[in-house]
Amino acid sequence: MPSKIHSVAGHQFKATLLISPTYCCHCDGFIFGLGKQGYQCKGCVRFVHKRCHNAVKNQCEFGETNQDLPNEDQQDAGESHTLKVRTYYSPTFCNHCGSLLTGIIQQGLKCKDCGKNVHRKCSKYFSMKCEHNA
Numbered sequence: 001m002p003s004k005i006h007s008v009a010g011h012q013f014k015a016t017l018l019i020s021p022t023y024c025c026h027c028d029g030f031i032f033g034l035g036k037q038g039y040q041c042k043g044c045v046r047f048v049h050k051r052c053h054n055a056v057k058n059q060c061e062f063g064e065t066n067q068d069l070p071n072e073d074q075q076d077a078g079e080s081h082t083l084k085v086r087t088y089y090s091p092t093f094c095n096h097c098g099s100l101l102t103g104i105i106q107q108g109l110k111c112k113d114c115g116k117n118v119h120r121k122c123s124k125y126f127s128m129k130c131e132h133n134a
Contacts, residue, residue: 006039006053010060011046013039013053021091023098026052031098040097044125047098062125081116081130083109083123096122 006013015036022031022038025046031038039053040046043062087105094101094108095116101107110117113132 003036005042008053008056009058011044011053011056012042012060013048014042015050016040016047018047018099020100020102021093022047022100023093024049024052025098026056045097045122061127079129081111081126081128082113083118083126084112086110086117088117092117094119094122096126 003015016038017036018031018038023029024031024038026048029049031047031049037050038047039050041048041060043060048056085106086108088101088107092101092108093099096118099119101117101119108117108119109123111130111132114130116126118126
């Protein structure tokens with residue numbers, strides 16, 4: 001039986017079983033428990049608690065009715081993150097989706113300006129505007 005899709009603020013949330021520690025992008029708390037305790041947006045791939053999904057106010061930047069992935073012209077606007085491949089020696093969480101960066105070497109990317117960390121897969125969804133450059 002397919003999971004129900006919950007539409008909130010342009011997000012398309014689907015119940016998801018999380019097997020690694022993950023932060024909620026709404027309340028910044030850990031998502032844990034038995035069964036499908038987290039919801040993941042199909043557009044921006046962010047995770048939220050089951051209890052938080054209805055409270056999300058920010059619009060999904062990559063939902064069906066919103067823009068597509070940013071193009072290279074938007075990335076070269078001068079305000080974008082300067083992401084560099086990085087090997088992490090302690091548990092580190094993605095600043096986009098909230099889940100743990102896993103692997104042995106080169107687990108993710110880190111902005112050299114603002115210090116935020118992201119998975120490679122999340123870098124295409126990561127906010128183009130670097131807070132350090134703003």
